[in-house]
Amino acid sequence: EMSRGLGDVYKRQNKHFIFDGAKHYSxxxxxxxxxxxxxxxxxxxxxxxxxxxxxxxxxxxxxxxxxxxxxxxxxxxxxxxxxxxxxxxxxxxxxxxxxxxxxxxxxxxxTSSTIDLYKKPLDIVMLLDNIQQALTFKYPDITNRITINIQLESAIIADEFSIKTILTNLIDNALFYSLPTEHIKINVLSSQENTIIEVINMATVIYSAIEIEKLIQPLYQYDSSRSSDSRYGLGLSIVNNICKINQYPLSITQATTGNFTVTVSISK
The missing domain is CATH 1.10.287 (Helix Hairpins)
Structure with missing residues (x-):
């Protein structure tokens, strides 16, 4: 009797620990x-x-x-x-x-973990010129295929290695995945809070929204490019890693016309 009585007391004392199915515990x-x-x-x-x-x-x-x-x-x-x-x-x-x-x-x-960042004023014109020279061996007509539009109110303050690696990979990708007769556009624009870099090319493939998301995955290659020995699906992955380290928002979009745009926003 005594043990049964103690059991009832125990149940009453611990009743509030029992989850009632009819109640919600946020x-x-x-x-x-x-x-x-x-x-x-x-x-x-x-x-x-x-x-x-x-x-x-x-x-x-x-x-x-x-x-x-x-x-x-x-x-x-x-x-x-x-x-x-x-x-x-x-x-x-x-x-x-x-x-x-x-x-x-x-x-x-x-670039998967962290890199040392040394931010300083960058001459974007000179930087783009150096990148074009470095890519000339792959694209001899590179200067004729690129249209550059720079509208800046002040110099870009950023890590040179980061910006150079981002632009090199984006320009290389844009040139490779465009027809030789197509031009690519590089816009460097200034907003109130950010410097915006856009690399735009007319892609030969129309990607779905899911495929666009996968493009930043390491070694992901769209089927039609797998026959190429010179592409390894690493460029956008590297760009994505560097943007994360620098906390630069990265946007990849494609219009119904085929225009493929990669946008990097650099905080001032």
Missing amino acids: EINLIINELNNFLAINRNSIENEKRITSDIAHEIKTPIAELITLTEVHQRFPDDERLAKTFTNDILQISNRMRVIVENLLLLQR
Whole structure:
């Protein structure tokens, strides 16, 4: 009897710890929602890491396999003039592809966490001129294909490495994914709070909203570009990382006409 009486007292004292299904506990619901959100984000991160690791292995494995195959064939047929004539150039071309992949992957890794930022006034005209000169070996007609519109009230105060890397990747992408006859536009505009950089090109592909979101994922390539040996789907990922570190809003949009616009806002 005594134990039963104590049990009833215990139940009465702890009644407020029992969750009533008819009641709503906003604090608990908030914690549940946050936990679910945390789990969903981590699940997506793990899936992305798996995809990136697989894609990196594929990108590195392909040129290594080509080097091995080319060397084995040349060893088997050392007197074949057709192989000997192009062997050195083929090896050099494949090796350069590997070098570019590794350099971009290292840059992606470097910008994934943090970089030292040294902000100073930048001469955007000189910077764009240097970028065009650096890209001339890939696009000999680059000066004829680019239209630059600069309307600034004051100099851009920013980290030179960040701005140069952002512009180099955006201009390279715009030139590659446009027809050779199409011009790309670079606008550097000033608003009350931001300096706005726009790189606009007429894309040869109309992307869906989901595909546009995926373009900043490392090693993501739209199907029609996978046959190219010179693109690795890292440019926009690097731009996105640098924008995050600098806290620059990044916008990627495409009009129904095909105009593809990447916008970076630099706070003054």
